[in-house]
Amino acid sequence: MASLFVMQGRDRGKRFELPAELTLGRDGSNLIQLNDSEASRQHARVRKEEAGYLLTDLSSSNGSFVNNEPVKERLLKTGDRVLLGRSLMLFTDTQEHSSQNLAHEVDIVGELHTTGSRILKSVSQDQSEVFRAPDSADSPWLARARSNLQIMYRTALAVSHTLDIDQLLHRIMELIFEWVEADRGLIMLSSHETGELEPAVSRNRKGTKPDEKLSVSRTILDYVLQHKEGVLTSDAKDDERWDPANSILKLGVREAICVPMQGRYGIVGVIYIDTYTAPGKLPLRTPNKFTEEHLKLMVAIGHQAALAVEDTSYYSAMVHAERLAAMGQTIATLSHHIKNILQGIRGGSYLIEEGLKGSDQDVIRRGWRIVEKNQERISSLVLDMLTFSKDREPELIAADLNETVSDVVELMQIRAAEAVVELAWQPLANLPMFTFDPELLHRAILNVVTNAIDACEKQDGAEVAVSIEYALGDRTVRIVVSDNGAGIAPDDIKKIFSVFESRKGARGTGLGLPVSQKILREHGGDILVESTLGVGSKFVLELPALAAEDSKVGKTIAS
């Protein structure tokens, strides 16, 4: 699944999964709408082609940039940083990574000497202060690596917010292969349950045959875990290295680096990379491909990777905990509402019983009306729960918005009359047909109107006015519901769209407005609220004005 994650800008933290084609811009008609004054209304388009996702700049005022280069069109690869206006986004596409069962590809071997390797060097985390500013003593390679590490840190952090450890580890592995000439790489994580190291992600450099099973020495792993040091190993015997007549020339040399992933709270796992030098291809100047500099860099990477993984796990745990808490809250509030409905049904049934005993038609009728009302409430509650919990794709058809709103107003007349609230509605003349899901939008508008009626129920001269705003050429069409009720405090405005935050005295279930917001957002629109305490509130349901001919769905036109 490809995605864009916003690292900088007003929308920071948002992550968008990319469909086959989409546009980005300031406007509500874009799939990815950026709250960015420096982004053009229609800034860029991303389309999935055979080779991958193609970014095209749509003649934006400030231009589109990929990795700091201005682009007209660019095929995106994982890790690319896309800048539109002030919004910096990270593109990832993990389709190339299929999940693999690595258990049969990796061997943890008992004895060190079985692999013939010995430890050449070991480096602890504090010895590897790769994050400090580069100085003249550093080789150009290391200097570049140091500055790259800053980017890697930020990138890894950004990816860690996606909550997907797998994606994160793949990304880290890619970065490692970019900087270090390894042939094979392996990241192992400590299992939460057993504490044992388990292979998580492995990679082979293109062109090398993954024929051999990757053997990692248990001894090395234990050493790394125990001493919390990274080690550089080689299976070449010291004395043999410079002797041309020896076995190395026939067998080649395998060097490896194994580093701990040490986070804030402990060891999260290990990273292992190795490289194989074929016989006769020994590098002339240095005896090893992997040097101490590589080791230092890998130790630093191990540390950053651990922090990122911890962030991910922590994040997952936190989000999970928050969801549980929200669920708990949700269930508590739900049961409160259901209890009230049950009480209503008991009351109505009791009146019916009493009425039957005394053959009093009037009492029976009253009781029945109460039972009916509560049936309606349960039905509403269930419908809202279903709408809220499903991630439903709106069934877009060409429809008449005036008609949809009229239906809602007609339905609500009785309730308004009972609450002694005047419900005013005027269809908009010459309104074109638009593309939307009339059933869903009906629900959305109904909930907002219900809320408005409830808000001004006890007021003198209570009035709810419903209207449509649209001028030819507008990008959105707006359904406006105003009431002269008590109004909403500025702090509460955010809360009203949060699930199950039912204000005291409100007859609703607290689900109505969140459901409406969800429906409008599923259409690519939103709900805006303006309110003054003691005066009233205005709810504006903004819907992208997709004219009927624009409809890409091509379904039958509603009659």
Added chain:
Amino acid sequence: MPSSVLVVDPSAENREVLRTVLHQRGLKIYEADEATSGLALAREHHPDVIVLDLDAEDATSGPLQLQLRQELDRESSSLIILGKLRTGSPLPAGHTLSKPYHFAPLVHTIQELAAKAA
């Protein structure tokens, strides 16, 4: 003089049920949908029985409950609580119904307490 009942309940439906049935049984009813005006009604009309739904606004307020307690003691009125009373509340917990309750037992208790006061 007929016995009287004060019903403090935010639910218009519950009030309607009680009003209908108690009226048939010859009782006078006063209604309030929140506790502050309920207390005012109690002070004005001295009902024999007060039915208090704890979900009513201010019904769980400490000062209000204290004042209500004083009124109950002063007039020797009975109190029926709908809901769960917090421990340490000044209100008498002698007659409590947890929600959701059945109306028949509630009406029965109201009638009994009203008769006792007469």
